[in-house]
Amino acid sequence: MTGMDMEAPVLALVGFAREHFSPDAQDRANMALKLDHCLRVFQEAETITIREGLQPDATRRSLWAALFHDVGRFPQYATHKTFDDRKSTDHGSLGVRTLKRRGLLAALDEHDRKAVLAAVILHNKRFLPPDLPDWAAVPARVVRDADKLDIFQVMIEHLRPGARNNPVVTLGLHDEPAVCTDALVEQILAGKLGDYARMRTLNDFRLLLCSWVYDLNFPASRQAVEERGHLNELLDDLPDLQKIRRVRETVLSALERK
Known part of the structure; x- marks a missing residue:
């Protein structure tokens, strides 16, 4: 077609x-x-x-x-x-x-x-x-x-440090660069999709997007995420915390699983 x-x-x-x-x-x-x-x-x-x-x-x-x-x-x-x-x-x-x-x-x-x-x-x-x-x-x-x-691409553009905030796109979430909600981190570490209701900050939106790696249905989709570097960009903008390092390891491993 x-x-x-x-x-x-x-x-x-x-x-x-x-x-x-x-x-x-x-x-x-x-x-x-x-x-x-x-x-x-x-x-x-x-x-x-x-x-x-x-x-x-x-x-x-x-x-x-x-x-x-x-x-x-x-x-x-x-x-x-x-x-x-x-x-x-x-x-x-x-x-x-x-x-x-x-x-x-x-x-x-x-x-x-x-x-x-x-x-x-x-x-x-x-x-x-x-x-x-x-x-x-x-x-x-x-x-x-x-x-x-x-959405990965659109949100990354709006979530980049220094980007002009559009509260309609970012759902009115606040930018607290050092804060990540533990409940979302725990969901991701357990291999679960993030829950919108648990988001409190822009970092939480980054985490939720990272969790989408668990809900990609086709190899072509996984390949696209990998080639475009979406997960790495989202992860790089999160604070350097032990729990975030564990998130990085978890979601990147999930992306590699075919």
Whole structure:
């Protein structure tokens, strides 16, 4: 499948997103950030489907789901002025309601639509249901990986020392360079995904991103993280503490496991 096959849904997403763009410059910039993210996640998903040699049905569903995975972000931000689901609404569920209400998946058959909707509603959940059938699980895994690959880059740019803080992107967390929340460190050392509810500082966001290494589904995704050096950059910006040195060893070892 080529990008040209996806021209109509790409234009539909762009048109829908721009309906929500605000006259306010900062609000418009935050919306544009999300639109750019959707388009890059679509590209990341396309790369994964090619490198993993996915079948045409799985590829089609994965690309549509990746493109529209964050469609709920636009009405979410327009209404609540935040991307923090805890302070507004679950953007995966809102995305499904939006796709249905606006008929944005009308070009797909019923089975494809079900797979795309499943991936959209599941992309931001902490875990996938263990009994998910392959027709839904494969697109959901592609989207979750592609989403992480782009968020790594976006967040690293916003978390670099000296970067201009955008509290909408960093969820209003404070910069306390010497502080890491022990509860998050313990989760990572136990091989678990970090919990957003335990974040208190920007360092905690760095830790949570590092924990995503446990939830990469495809070798192509692990290879991308390794090649781009995301984990090392996040780890290098954390304080030089014994517990952080243990985190470094733990997550880098997890990345190397194929």
